Amino acid sequence: MFAKATTNLLCEVDPEGALVAVHRLNDSDKLAPLALVIKRHRFWFWQRCKYLPTGFCLNDLLEPGSTPIQPVVEEKDFLKYSGTFGEAVSGTVQAEVGSVGGANMALEGKRSSKLQSSFGTLRKQELDVNALLQDSKDKRLDLEHDLMEQVREKRRRVIGLVRERVFTTQECSVCEEVDDMTTCSGLIGLFTPTRIKVSVKHSGNLESDSNVSLTIPANTTLAYSLIELEIKAKGRYELCLLQDLEGGFESDSVDTVHTVHKRDLLTVSSAPNHTHTSSLLTALEQESRQLSPLAGEPAGTRTLLLQGLSELMRDRAALDNLEQALEKRCDEVTPDLPSLEKAPSTQAQVTSVLRLLPPDAPRPLVSATHLLVSALDEMSDEGLTALSSCCTPPVLQALQQLVLSLASEGACSPVGPALAEEAVFPQVQLLFAASGVTLHREAGTVKVEGGALTGRLPLVMGIAVTGLAALVENK
Incomplete structure (x- = not known):
């Protein structure tokens, strides 16, 4: 329900934009500016990427003894938001097969749902990227950090840091109402040459109603955007400031066992846009x-x-x-x-x-x-x-x-x-x-x-x- 609400929010205010909807309420406190998120490219070129908050920030991955980066963050009003989305589905199916295969079925189904989100006034925090660029000079990442090792071992994964986040400023709510009614009757019989048989006998009604409300606390992150990192062989890193630039690992040797080449990470995203x-x-x-x-x-x-x-x-x-x-x-x-x-x-x-x-x-x-x-x-x-x-x-x-x-x-x-x-x-x-x-x-x-x-x-x-x-x- 929370995921539906945040997805609907972005469909209205940032369709096809840089913001990523938060799908798990439990991830909200892991998404402050400078927090690290794993972006996982998918197997097929048309699949949307998945984002995995890590609970780490950029300072956690710097080489031991490095001076921590003090992020410069600007905060401002974003918008006020309240939305109601509804769905209604109704259908009747009747089927009958001859006596040899012998199957008949009658099914009537109705479904209606309504999702109401009242997020109130939303604010946005955004990193000062120029200050971050200056602070990142001469900084190196610890390539032996457990998170770095695990990401390098996996294909199609890159590391990004949170550039901006949209969050609630007061306690707010998400409510969903669902009404279901289904009526089934008859016999279903499926016979195949391999002698697999499935048969169900049922006659009855099923009705269900649900009304669920979530109260979301203030300072809950609803959406965020990333800057991907291009990580060099010796631990240096560059910020990919343009949306069409992809992060990844640069190999330090063709024989390195756990190095993921950037071209491997981009196999999916660089496929032709059919x-x-x-x-x-x-x-x-x-x-x-x-x-x-x-x-x-x-x-x-x-x-x-x-x-x-x-x-x-x-x-x-x-x-x-x-x-x-x-x-x-x-x-x-x-x-x-x-x-x-x-x-x-x-x-x-x-x-x-x-x-x-x-x-x-x-x-x-x-x-x-x-x-x-x-x-x-x-x-x-x-x-x-x-x-x-x-x-x-x-x-x-x-x-x-x-x-x-x-x-x-x-x-x-x-x-x-x-x-x-x-x-x-x-x-x-x-x-x-x-x-x-x-x-x-x-x-x-x-x-x-x-x-x-x-x-x-x-x-x-x-x-x-x-x-x-x-x-x-x-x-």
Whole structure:
């Protein structure tokens, strides 16, 4: 809830800017000016970086005996902020399969939520960069410090220091109201050539209401920006003052074991920006080739994988843990599943999916699964909610064709019958709206407001849809 509130704040006041939203309230006191944050570049070029506050400041990493840097900080009013954001989802699904496969289902679901943030007057602290440049002259970092060693051992990580922070000046609140109602009835039966059978009998109603309020104390950091450090071989460092300059470690020897070369750290961020230099259709076609191993798996495995991912779409923490575990597999590192023991339900969900990818699974299959899960993890909560309601074979296949048509021509005609249903199309509109795309339907034709699809979010959504559709292909 706190993460949603800070993300909404930046969407309103600094979209695509330099500020980073604080996602964990517990990180707030680690983000004073001059504090150190690890910026982790991701595996795929379209993934957003992750930021890990360390609890250290720049002075902690200076060589022993160095004179501490006394930061010069300017403080000023930033803005007053209060926002209310709402979401409403409603749908009815009915399905019936012939007596051979024998499955029927009826599902009605309604969901509404409202998030209200009242942060009041916010202030900003900002480093005097000129003073910092002067104080940094002739300073060296202790390359044997534990934090330095651990960061150097990891690829795609750089060290940055907090340049500015936005914080609360008084006690404030974040409130969220959620209403859920679901009705299920019928029998679901899935039969595959590999004799895997899943059947559920259920008839009943589920209603839940929640009203949660967080009281946030004064001096809580909500957002911050970084200056990345370029660290030289002998411990000297430079401040990367421009946003297009990347930090990293300079190697002191080609034979140094634990040195991460700057070019390795920038592998992801320097990849071609497909969303600007080429059409979204071309980018999707390139990513689709990497997703193709999913369609080659046995039908039973694909069914279980789709079922597992559909469940994970409702649990952001579990989805994030699965993405990290698969990234380690792609980096040829064994995932540390015991670290999930504090959340047994999360561990069970992640483990159930990983069991479908045994240690001897082909690398292209592991990479394809990671690509799909990474795309899901990049989507917003609203996008995941809408997509999870579309996870049936006919809808996913029609949805994939819709994405391809909109990416190439900005319109799709005719629309697949699975999407034309009154209970389904509103979910499709919500899915696209979560990626900043408005859909209009006129006389059997669906069009994109403003022309063809462009941008990172539609690409991420297209990858997710394509990957899920590969799991329901008929072979």
